[in-house]
Structures are given as structure tokens and as C-alpha cells.
Amino acid sequence: MDDQYNLRLYVAGQTPKSLAAIANLKWLCDSYLPGRHSVEIIDLIDEPQLAITDQIFALPTLVRRLPKPIKRIIGDLSKMERVLVGLDIEVRSAP
Amino acid sequence: MEAEQPAPRLAKAPTGIPGLDEVLLGGVPAGRPTLICGSAGCGKTLLGMTFLVNGATQFGEPGLFVSFEETPQDLAENVASLGFDVPGLIAANKLAIDHIRIERSEIEESGDYDLEGLFVRLGYAIDRIGARRVVLDTLEALFANLSNQAILRAELHRLFGWLKERGVTAVITGERGESTLTRYGLEEYISDCVILLDNRVEDQVTTRRLRIVKFRGSAHGTNEYPFLLDDQGITVVPLSSAGLGHQVSDGVVSTGVAGLDAMLGLGGIYRGSSILISGVPGSGKTILGASFAAAACTRGERCMFFSFEESAELLVRNVASVGIDLQQHVKSGLLRFETKRPTAFGFEMHLAHMQRELDRFQPSAVIVDPVTSFRGPDSEVHALLLRMMDILKTRGITTVFTSLTSSEERVAQSDFGLSSLMDTWIFLVDIESNGERNRGLYALKSRGMSHSNQIREYLLTSDGVRLVKAYLGVAGVLMGSARLAKEAQERVDTQQQREEVERVRRDIASRRAATERQIAELQTEIARQDAEAARLIAQEECREMVLETDRAAMGASRGVHGNGKDKSSPPSQIPSNPRASASSVSGT
Numbered sequence: 001m002d003d004q005y006n007l008r009l010y011v012a013g014q015t016p017k018s019l020a021a022i023a024n025l026k027w028l029c030d031s032y033l034p035g036r037h038s039v040e041i042i043d044l045i046d047e048p049q050l051a052i053t054d055q056i057f058a059l060p061t062l063v064r065r066l067p068k069p070i071k072r073i074i075g076d077l078s079k080m081e082r083v084l085v086g087l088d089i090e091v092r093s094a095p
Numbered sequence: 096m097e098a099e100q101p102a103p104r105l106a107k108a109p110t111g112i113p114g115l116d117e118v119l120l121g122g123v124p125a126g127r128p129t130l131i132c133g134s135a136g137c138g139k140t141l142l143g144m145t146f147l148v149n150g151a152t153q154f155g156e157p158g159l160f161v162s163f164e165e166t167p168q169d170l171a172e173n174v175a176s177l178g179f180d181v182p183g184l185i186a187a188n189k190l191a192i193d194h195i196r197i198e199r200s201e202i203e204e205s206g207d208y209d210l211e212g213l214f215v216r217l218g219y220a221i222d223r224i225g226a227r228r229v230v231l232d233t234l235e236a237l238f239a240n241l242s243n244q245a246i247l248r249a250e251l252h253r254l255f256g257w258l259k260e261r262g263v264t265a266v267i268t269g270e271r272g273e274s275t276l277t278r279y280g281l282e283e284y285i286s287d288c289v290i291l292l293d294n295r296v297e298d299q300v301t302t303r304r305l306r307i308v309k310f311r312g313s314a315h316g317t318n319e320y321p322f323l324l325d326d327q328g329i330t331v332v333p334l335s336s337a338g339l340g341h342q343v344s345d346g347v348v349s350t351g352v353a354g355l356d357a358m359l360g361l362g363g364i365y366r367g368s369s370i371l372i373s374g375v376p377g378s379g380k381t382i383l384g385a386s387f388a389a390a391a392c393t394r395g396e397r398c399m400f401f402s403f404e405e406s407a408e409l410l411v412r413n414v415a416s417v418g419i420d421l422q423q424h425v426k427s428g429l430l431r432f433e434t435k436r437p438t439a440f441g442f443e444m445h446l447a448h449m450q451r452e453l454d455r456f457q458p459s460a461v462i463v464d465p466v467t468s469f470r471g472p473d474s475e476v477h478a479l480l481l482r483m484m485d486i487l488k489t490r491g492i493t494t495v496f497t498s499l500t501s502s503e504e505r506v507a508q509s510d511f512g513l514s515s516l517m518d519t520w521i522f523l524v525d526i527e528s529n530g531e532r533n534r535g536l537y538a539l540k541s542r543g544m545s546h547s548n549q550i551r552e553y554l555l556t557s558d559g560v561r562l563v564k565a566y567l568g569v570a571g572v573l574m575g576s577a578r579l580a581k582e583a584q585e586r587v588d589t590q591q592q593r594e595e596v597e598r599v600r601r602d603i604a605s606r607r608a609a610t611e612r613q614i615a616e617l618q619t620e621i622a623r624q625d626a627e628a629a630r631l632i633a634q635e636e637c638r639e640m641v642l643e644t645d646r647a648a649m650g651a652s653r654g655v656h657g658n659g660k661d662k663s664s665p666p667s668q669i670p671s672n673p674r675a676s677a678s679s680v681s682g683t
Contacts, residue, residue, distance in 0.1 A: 012211045020206070044212065048219035055196050056212040058241070071201055074241075078206030086203030 005029075005037040005087070006066035010056045012044045017076045021060035024077035032089050064088075105313050108156070108228065108264040111149025112142070113451065114331030118307060118316040123288055128255050128265040130285040132276045133292030137303060138324045139268040142292070143230035144170065145329055146266055148179045151189035156227035156264075159220045160192045163236035167192040177328045188224045193217075197240040204242060210250040214257060226263060233268040238279040255284050276308065287311050293319070300441040300471065305331055321443030330447040332482070348460075348493055351390030352383065354553065354562025355521070358538055360545035364519050366459075367491040368542070369484060373498045374523030378534060379555050380497035381405070383521070384462040385414040385421060386560055387495045391460035392424035399458040400432045401449065403468040407432035418558045431456055437468040442479040445469070450486050461487055465497040484516055518542045524550070526574050533574035536562065552578065 009025055011018035022041060029037045044051050044059070054063065064071040064087050073086040107121035116122050123129040123146075131139050140162075147158030162170060170192060171181035184190035193216055220226065237247055258265045267285060269277030276282040282289055289308040294301060304319040322331040346366035349356050356363045364370055370387075374380045384400070391398040402410055410432070411421045424430035433452055435445065453461070463483070469476050480496075487494045496517070520539040525532050536553045538546040551562045552574045 010212065012215055015211075017207055017209065024206075044215045048215045051212050051216040051219065052193055057195050057197070057210060057216065057237075058208045058213070059211040059215075060208060061212065069201065071203065072198075073203045073205050075204050075206035075208040080205075082203055082205040086205065 003036045004066060005033050005064065007037060007087075008040045008042060008054075008063045008065060010042050010044055010051070010054070010059060010061045010063070012059050018060055020076040020078060021062070024080070024083070025062060028077070028080065028083060032084070062087075107313075108150070109154060110142075110146050111153045112145055112329045112331060113454075114320070114322065114447075115305070115329070118305070118320055118331060119288075119310065120313060120315055123264060123266065123290075124310070124313070125264050126259065126262045127287040128258055128267055128285050129288040129290065130267050130269055130277070130281055131290045131292065132269040132271055132282070134271040134294060137292040137294040138322075138329060139292060140165065140170070140232050141174065141324060142329055143232050143266050143268055144174050144179070144181075145177075147190060147228055147230055148174070148181070148184065150228045150264075151184050157189045157224045158191075158228035158230065159217070159224065159226040159263075160190065161217065161220075161229065161231045162192060162194045163197065163231075163233055165232075166194050176326060191220050191224050191226065193220050195236075197236055199240045202240065208243075208246065210237075210247075210254065213250075214254070217258075218261075221261060221263060229258065229263045229265045231265065231267045233270060234281060235270050235277065235279050251281070251284050282308075288313075292322075297472070297475075300438075302441045302443050304443070321447065323440075323444040323447040325444065325448075327451060330451055332443060332447045332450060348394070349390045350383075350495075351386030351388075352553075352560045352562065354551065355383075355536070355560075358547040358549075358551065358562070359519070359541050364493065364541070365543060366493050367488065368518035369487065369494045369496060369516070370519040370521060371496045371498055371517040372521045372523065373500050375500055375525050378523035378525060379553070379560065380499070380523060381410065381464050382414055382417055382419065382555060382560060383523075384464050384495050384497055385410070385419045388430060388460065388462055389419050389421060389424065391493075392421075392427070392429040396429070396460055397456060397458040398424070398430050398460040398462070399452065399456055400430065400462045400464070402432060402434045402462075402464050403437045404465065406434050416557075417555050417560070431458070437470065442469065442471065442475060446479060446482055446486070449483065453486065453490060453492070459492060461492050461494045463494065463496045465499050467499040481516065523553075526550075528574075529577050531575050531577075533578075535574060 007025070007029075009021060011021060025039065029039060042050055044056065050056070058074040060074070060076060062073040062077060062083070064073075067088075071086055071088070073083055075082075077083050106125035107119065107123065108125040109116050109122035110119070131142055133139050144160060147160055150156040150158045160170065165173070167181075167185075174181060181190060181192070185192065195213070195216070217229065221229065234251065237251075238244065241247060255265075255267075267281060269279070269281040271291075272278040272280070276289065276291060286309070288310045291306045291308050293304040293306070295304065296302075303322050303324065305322045306319045307315040307317065320331050322329055347361045347363040348366050349363045350359075350370070372380050372383050381402075388398045388400055400407075400410070405413070407425075411425065414421060421430060425432070431452075433449070435448065437445070440448075466480055466483075469479060484494070517540075519541040522537055522539045524535045524537070526535045527533075534553050534555070535550045537548070537550045540546075551564065553560055553562045
């Protein structure tokens, strides 16, 4: 499904940036991707090796695993228009 | 966890790179970050990798290589030719490579972030293998691919602090900037030790140089040190280690040419000294060098022959024609040839190569043939040769340098001012006269020993180099056929002179004989005259006696005429006066 978004958010602990990113992602999914997204939140404190395998260096990082190609958005996702551009989400209706 | 305190101040982590540790007086600061900056292709990555591999293999310190540019496969392949078994070290958990791939096209920035991901990765990898050394090559990829410089700068500051806290010895590479050491000013964060690599092309020859820009809390060499990258990895050639503190030897070694030894007051040259053999083309410089090599090997010493013009095979064959057998010494392992085209690489590489080979082979005698094959700016060639000499002298190696001169007048220019550094300077000259060229040899100088000031003629015979006494006459030095002719002439002259003397001697003898004959004749005459005189006297006496007798008889017969006077004169008186009577007789 082209429309199915598989997203992963990498954070390290409960930092303000992590929490902001989680909140922003939740808001985004609810607003633009209702019913067509799956989100995984990975805390690198628990699984540091994933930072290597998934090529993470900045935090928080949101990775769009599907649809291809892979996209990465680094930051706390506070600039929503950059996130939408980065994820290639067409804004069909105003939130 | 690393509970390592930065306990001993100025603890150093040796790099294991030949020469670099000398320049750094031990190594890079242990437990602190060191910045290595330089332009593209000057060996930053290789230096970093060598630091880690040496750390893992020589100093028991596992290392982590964080690459922002090259993949682990590329890195491993690039250093495989140096004998670095990166996959093996990785398998043994002595080395880890983490490739941080930053693809600008797939990254979007939105809002605030930090580099905690990098810290997590580093921390994980360091803990996994217990890394004591970390290389970050090169952090600038972050700046090139991420736009928020403020965040990056803050995070880098945090990163270096964090690395120090972990107590790992970090090497961070950075690309050289226009007017700054690194393009993104990494030097602002790393204040402990900064090493600058430089790659300059002059006269189409690349020279790599290294300089310690700063080293907080430690003394360090301050010069630009040449270094080389080749199949042996990195070798730094420290200038400062070359000084005048050579070992001085009183031992004398033969030059391999008996006549030349005899010219030098001590019967050879001092061990550890240097001889320069200057000569025109075809004067036999290489042969003299080969003689020296053969003599050293015959003494059982190791000898290294740096040939910049002839290949080893060619040289061995050529000198065999004058009876110098180098092949046996090559076989026995006492003689090694190092043949490299002078233009094959820059001076620094030549030097570093030489230094490395000397350290490996440990020869006691070296031939450099010829030094004049190095072309380039005079100041650089001079510096090269100066350092070459220092390298040799500090090792106490007896060295023969050969130098090509185009003609005698240009002695001063052609030797790069090298002659003043030499202990002995032998000059080979071509003497042209009477339509032939002859080889002459003289010792221009020989420090610390008396030496002949004569020009000797030398011959390249099938038994090696042979010196013959040059003809020295009032007409000057004669050589070759002129000498032979003069010698023949002299032999004729001598013969003639000998004959003349003989003739004079005979003449004198015969004259003496004539004189003696005259003397004899005169003496005979004297004898004859004496005899005559005696005969006359005897005759006279006899006659007087007869007269007396007659008178007596006459007196007796007369009788009357006898008087006293006649009687008074006794007859005994008669013989008492014979002479007067005789003289009166002869007087009549």
C-alpha cells in the first residue's frame, strides 16, 4: 500500500526533546495519517546497537521506513511544515 | 565503565609510527583528543588507522574507528597493502569500525535536536571492545550535511568533553580550511594537540610534511617534518634527531684500493667518516665505490649500496669487468642494493626510505652513487644531502658518496656545498694531453690525517683499481703514454749518462797511468844520473891516486928536489881531500 506509513522515532530517554517529538508525531499521525500509519518508538538507551544498525547520530530522529525511499527527519518535529515536506505527506485538508 | 583518571600528567599514547613519536616526544596526549588536519589526500585517514592498528597490535589498546566518509570495506582494503589485517583485528575485538553515513538528500531538519545518537553509538562501541583509542574521520561531514551550525558547535564541544571524560585517546581529523587549520574551525575545540599535515607539489614533485602546531603541556619538535606514505605505511623523518653528536671512531678502514689507502696518512679512512669521490663521467667513481663495498664485505661487515643510476644487476656485471666480485657478497647477504630512480619520488621519500632501510639492514658501510643525481632547487638538495649525511653519521656508518662533476672548474657548484661536510674528498680528474685522456686521482682533503698532495695516475685494470706513481719531473706531471715515453727517455738518458761517466773514468785512469809512466821515467833518469856521478867520482879518485903515486915515484927518482914542504904533507892527508881535488880537476 502506497499510503501505508511505517514510521520509527528514535529517542534517548525522556528528555524534553524526546517528549516534544513524541507529542508532535502523535499529533501529525492523528491529523494527516489517520488509519494508515504504524509508529514505533525506540529508546536507544535500551537498545544502543540500533543506533549503529539504523544509522542514527542525531536525536530525536524520525525515520520513514515505508513508503520507500527511506526518509529521515531530525529534530523535535516542532516545525510541522518541514516534517510534512520531509515525509512527503500531501496536505489534503487543513487540520 | 571507564574509571580511568587522567592520572599522570602528560601521559602519552605512542602512535607506533616511525619518527612521529620522536617528534611528539612520546606520542599524542593520552586520554585527550588530538586534531589532525590537512588537505585532501595527505594521509589523515591512514594516520588515524595506523594509530589504531598500532595501538591494538603493539600497545594492547583496542581502538574504534568512526568513519563519516569511507565504508569499513574500503578502509580495510586501503590498508590491507600495508599488512594491516583489519578484518582479523575486528574479529578479535581489538578494532571496531563504525561507519556513520549521512545522506543529505534523505535528511530533513525540523526543530531542536542533538547528537546524542552519536554519543550512544560511540559509547556502545567503546564499551563493547573496551576501546582506549578512538578516531573520528572526519567530523566535518556533520557540518557539510547539517544546517544548524549552532547545534553542531555546542554538541562538538560536548563531544570532546565527553571523550576526555571517558579517558579515551581520540584522534579527530579535519579538512584544511582556507585561512584556518580546519574548514569548520575544529581547532577551536581541540586545544591539547594539533598536528598539521601538508602535501606540497614543487617542481612536479610531491613532498609531504608534518608539523606539530601545538601540544599543550609538552615540549615537541617545532619544525616541518617530512613524512612519506608508501607500501610501508607512514614514516616521519625527524630532522631534530639529526645532530652533531656523532660517535667518533679512531678505527681506520680500507678504501678497498691499496694505493689510495697509502695516499691517506693512516692507511685508510676513519670508521664512520664520509668520503666524497668527485669525478667527471667515466672516471670510475662507481668502481671506487664498489671497491669500497667489496672491501667492507670482505671484512665481514654489512654494506648497503644506494644506486640511483644503475640497476643492481648492471652494476654487479659492470664492476666484475674490473675484477670486483660483488655477486658473492650479495649472495652471502652482506651486500644489499637499493636502487631507486632519483625522480621516482620526492627527496623526502628518498630520505625516509633510506632511513628505514638503514634501520632494517644495519649496515656499517654505505655507498651513495651518485648524490648528484638528485635534481631540484639547490637549497632543497643541499638540505636533503645534509640530512642524509646526518642519518648516516649518527649511525656511525662509513659512507662513500660519489659526485658527478662536469669539469674541474665547476667543483664548487656541483657538489651542493657538500664537500665542506665531508671528511675526505677524493677528486678524480681527466688529464688530457697529447691526444689522450688519462685518469688522475688526488686527495683534496682528508680530515684528521696527513695525506699525499700528489696527483696519482690510476688504472682500471682487470684486477681492480691500481694507482701508479705519476711521473713528476721538472716538466710537470706526466701520465699515460707521455709518462711511459718520458720514463723510457729517462732510461735512455740514464744509460747514456752512465756510459759517459764510465768513459770519463777510463780517461782519467789512462791519463793517470801516463803520468805515472812519466814519473817512472824521470826516476830512472835520476838513478841513471846518480850512477853517472858516482862513476865519475870514482874515476877521478882513481886518477888522483895514480897521480900521487906517480909524483911520489918521480920525487923519489929525482931525490934532490925533495924538500920539507913535500915531506911535511903526510900521505894520510891525500884521501882527506879527494873532493877538492876532484872538483879542481873537473873545474879545469
